[in-house]
Every structure is written in structure tokens, then in C-alpha cells.
Amino acid sequence: EILSRTNLIPYYEHLQVIIISEDVARSGVEDVLDFFVRDQEMRRRVKVFVTSGQAKSILDVKPRTEDFSSMYLAHIPMNSTKNSRMVHEVDLGKIVNYIHQGYDFVLPRVEATKDEIKASGAAVFKKHNMVGWLSELEVEAFKLLINRFLGGVIVTEITEEMADEVTGKGLIVLEVLRTHTKITPLIEGENPSVKIDIKIKGNYAEEVNMHTHGKLHKDFLIKAEKQFAKEVEGLCRKTIKKVQQEFGADIFLFGHAFKTKKPAYWKQVEKDWDVIFPELEVDINVDVDIILTGIIR
Secondary structure: OOOOOOOOOOOHHHOOEEEEEHHHHHHOOHHHHHHHHHOOOOOOOOEEEEEOOOHHHHHOOOOOOOOOHHHHHHHHHHHHHOOOOOOOOOEHHHHHHHHHHOOOEEEEEEEEOOOOEEEEEEEEEEOOEEEEEEOHHHHHHHHHHOOOOOOEEEEEEOOOOOOOOOOOOOEEEEEEEEEEEEEEEEEEOOEEEEEEEEEEEEEEEEEEOOOOOOOOOHHHHHHHHHHHHHHHHHHHHHHHHHHHHHHOOOOOOHHHHHHHHOHHHHHHHHHHHHHHHHHOEEEEEEEEEEEEOOOOO
16 A cells, blocks of 8 residues: 555665554554564564554654654663663564463553653553553562663652651652562462562662761661662552552563462463462562762762
8 A cells, every 4th residue: 555655665674663552552452563573574673662642643743852753762762771660671572472472561651742752651461452551650660570670760758767857858869770679489378479579789869858968877878778678669569559459460470480480380270360360469578778879078
């Protein structure tokens, strides 16, 4: 059809992004993506996004820093090493593998203004049907839980016991350098559960409405580490609970953990996992280690 309207030959290896509207995504993306996977000119590294409005509106944006909206959008996920609130694993090949293996997954959400495209939050898919949205902070928790946190910041409030000189809403910021998450499936009797251990190393990056003037003593840093850990644990618990109760989609791949580490048990419950997952007990332990406190004295 395109060839009947142009004297140029379409060459699909130039394709940068695929944008799917929410209406189409909720109806299922397997048929939509089938063509892109089968055609020999298509690259598996093409980026896939979901938007709440019309997909065309994203490509109509004229970016201030790039000539083409597709190139602009394709490069945004590269910022995930500094911004943890966007999904960076958006390749067509990876998504199709998830669908073929029957896994639940997420895709990045994009929204458009006149001259900007913002990647914020994520669309949650159960098998190949979209079932809801994750907010930016929930994406942050999701990436921590699946051990895909590449970098970013964690913000938390200062408690009264941490500092006396707090004016208004005191905040402290941790610049995350490294994280490691271990998921351990457990079975007690007939009751399955999951234990999640998250280790975070980072730098003390910023403080608001509370000024230490560089005098960060050991006791304060220990309390700050505990407060950051409490913030992360709370966010992760809320995110897991929301996904379990509202979506019933195992985007954290807890089922895969049972499949690989408890294969005999998995064979017994595989067919009933959609019923088991929403009620699965999850224990979260977070350990934060502040390495540096800045260069001021």
C-alpha cells in the first residue's frame, strides 16, 4: 500500500520505535507485534512504547534537541543510568520472548507535549494484554525488585530523631551507585512465600531544609541509612501489593524463581499460579550503605 503512494522503497531496518496506544495494548499486542518480528528486515533492537492517547501524537512532536521524534524517543531510555523511574528494557526481541514464554512484563509509558516526549511510568501486561499502569516511583521499586536498577536517586524525609535543626519538610537524597537483589523462594508446608534481600550502596547527595554544613557524624549516617532502607522497603511493599491485588500479573517473575529453584513444587502449582500469586507472602529486607558524603567540609 505504501509503495503505491511513493517512489521510495520502505526499508524497515531504519525503524527506530514502535508506539502502541492504550486501547490497542489492552486488546493485546501479540498480533500487532507479529509482523515486526517475522519480517526479515526488522531489527530485534527496535524500541517499543505505550501511550495513553493516540500513538500518532507522539510522532507528531517536534523535539527541540533532535530532528526526528523517533530518534529522540529511541535515545531517552539511555538515561536510565541516571534516572531510575523509566523502564529501559524495551527491545522488541525481549518483549516477544516474554510473550512466547508466557511471562508477564512491563513496557515504558510515554506522553507528549508540543515539543517534548516524556518517558514516565510503565504499562503492565498480563501475558500479552495490558492490565494497568505503574507510576514513576512504582517503576523505581519494580526495577529494584527485579535487580535491574542501573542508577538514580532515592529521596526520603528526615525524622525528628535524626536532626534537631529541621525547618519544614526536611529531605535527604541518596545517589545510588550499585544495587543487588536476591529473590529466594520458600515453601513451608503447603504455603509458598518469597524472601527478597536488597543491598544498596550510594552517596549522600543532597539535603533540603536541614543543613549539616558538612558535619555528617557517624550516628547521623547510620540513622540516614536506616531511613533510606525504610523508604525503599515501604515503596517495594506497596508496589508488590498493588500489582498483586489490582493486576494479578507476576511482573516480578516470582514464578520463574520457583520454576528454577523449586522445580518439583513448580510442576504441582504451575497451572494454579494465577490464583497463588495474588496471595503470595513476600518478605523484604533492605540494607543501605552510604559510601561518600560529598566534597564539602
